[in-house]
Amino acid sequence: MGWLTISVLAVVVGLALLLRWRRPAWYWLSFGSVFAAFRIRLRYAAVMDACHLTVPASRFQLALARTLHREVPRQRIPRLLWMRPTRTGIRLRIRMWPGQDAFEFSSAADRLRHSFAVHQVTSREVKPGVVEITLTAFDVLKHVQMPTKTARGLLKVPVARVEDGSVHYRDYRETPHSVTVGATQSGKSVFQRTVIKELAAQPVALVGIDCKKIELSPFARRFSALADNPDDAADLLEALVDRMADIYDLVRCEQRISADTPDAEIAANIWDLPEALRPIPVVITIDEIAELALSAKRNDPRRDRIITALIRLAQLGRAAGVFLDIYGQRFGSELGDGITLLRAQLTGRVVHRVNDESTAKMTFGDISPHAVFAATQIPNARRGTAIVGYSSGEWTRIRTPHTSMREAVAACNTHAGLTPDIPELARFKPVVDFDLHQITETAVKAA
CATH class of the missing domain: 3.30.980 (Threonyl-tRNA Synthetase; Chain A, domain 2)
Known part of the structure; x- marks a missing residue:
């Protein structure tokens, strides 16, 4: 015994x-x-x-x-x-x-x-x-596994695990605009893929600006508009500004405020409109902000158009259902005039591993010095680990589960039927259904 x-x-x-x-x-x-x-x-x-x-x-x-x-x-x-x-x-x-x-x-x-x-x-x-x-009890961020049940909703998607075991959400209704900074191989692109993968299944319009032409183009079937050079980006952003102005005109026409109108029926943004009239929300993803903001010319009209349009979208876009996700390796005043004003409009702040302390200060300097220090302590082996800062001064450590390019592309292709056609952005809609053999023949004849 x-x-x-x-x-x-x-x-x-x-x-x-x-x-x-x-x-x-x-x-x-x-x-x-x-x-x-x-x-x-x-x-x-x-x-x-x-x-x-x-x-x-x-x-x-x-x-x-x-x-x-x-x-x-x-x-x-x-x-x-x-x-x-x-x-x-x-x-x-x-x-x-x-x-x-x-x-x-x-x-x-x-x-x-x-x-x-x-x-x-x-x-x-x-x-x-x-x-x-x-x-x-243990290092939750060592091997990230998202829970099977999460509090998903319209424009609210789970993207990472928090160090205390909870889930970090990208909630566009609560935090309309954000900036995500990180060095090469820090996990910034995986964070971007995860957001796009989760948004692909929602009734929203995805708009992308990718001057590298390789980060967002694989998801083209789910994008309503895509620009791959600064000239098209300037035109696309101005088209979005015009669409935003039209939406505000629609909201104004539907307000119809009178003495007997209930408070709940007074429209101040697209969410107060009847569902039949509500414009579809638009999420704009900018892969590398430096490609749009840097210019060899001292006074570049194209750059001024881009930055002006971005500032207007950041200041006025929330009520019109226009949201910004800006990604970059650096996001500071060295990118030129207007960048500091644009950064002030971006409530969401996410910093992956950075190569220098000044990059973290650019993002968290006005929030918390402790968040700056934490961002500089992320080890190279912990790709996907990031610091999230809040305007209240609080911050937390998160890590995104690995999302491969194939997984994100599969999600976008599966939900390609949800891609809305926006008339104002029709000329920027990516061409994805083409005959490669026909294109080859046309190129041969042209030669």
Whole structure:
């Protein structure tokens, strides 16, 4: 009987070690969460005291102890409201004592990580007096696997995994315009492919500008318009500006504001219009902004047209359903006049691995110096890892799952039937259904 018990224990321990090595998520759900919950319960008071997250006893308790000649009361420990295991860690909901704030817990995140023996600790304020601490048990970004169920919606697509185990979404309704910066081989193109792959299945119009001619052209069947040189890009952007003006005229005609018009029926953007009249949203993807902004001439009329149109789209496009996704290796004032003004309109900021600190400062300098430092610490071996910054000053680390060119092209071809025909952009629609033999014969005859 003793040998049988030892054999069973050996098998269980071996299985646990194997899961921890090969399938950390399975190990966490089967063994790790139980051990971690017990460890947190056992160490909670000592950890709070060691991390200086306690407060002195109240004045009444101190006065009572002096009056009754008792021992001075101990430091008060923040109350642990509940502890809830997740697929990647544990969430703790803690009620703070008067005089504490959420910044104290976020500042102590690294000390809490070592004390609880977990991979990552993040905290956020849920409501006044209550803070939620998320303990991530293992490196979620080492092998990125997106969950099977995500909160998809119109113009809201999952694109990456966050270091705390949650999903990062590209939500165009919430963040209409964004800039994504990264060096060569940093994973920027994979991020772009993932966004396009997810948008391909949605009823939106995709518009691309790709002066390299190789990044967006494979997805041409799903694009309503595509420009592959600066001259066409200038004309395309101005056509989009004209379309935006027409949409605003449509919204104005449909407002019909009177004293008896309900507030909910007053149109201020395309989402307030009846579905039958609502123009289809347009997502513009610019593969390399430097190819449009750099110019050998000091006063280049074409460049001025491009930058002016981009600024107008960034300032006014949201309500008309026009959204910008700008990609580049650098995005700073060295690209010329107007770039700083354009960057100020781009709420979404994503930085992959960069070659110098100044590139990160261009993107995050007005948001958070901590995000700048984090962007410069991304290792070369972690392609697809990026820092996402928010206008509130917060930032987080994400990593995009690998999306091959074939997967993105297959998604675009599968949903090619959803490609809308926009009359204003008809002359920019890419030609994808052609006879290669006929083109060869025509070229031979021309020669």
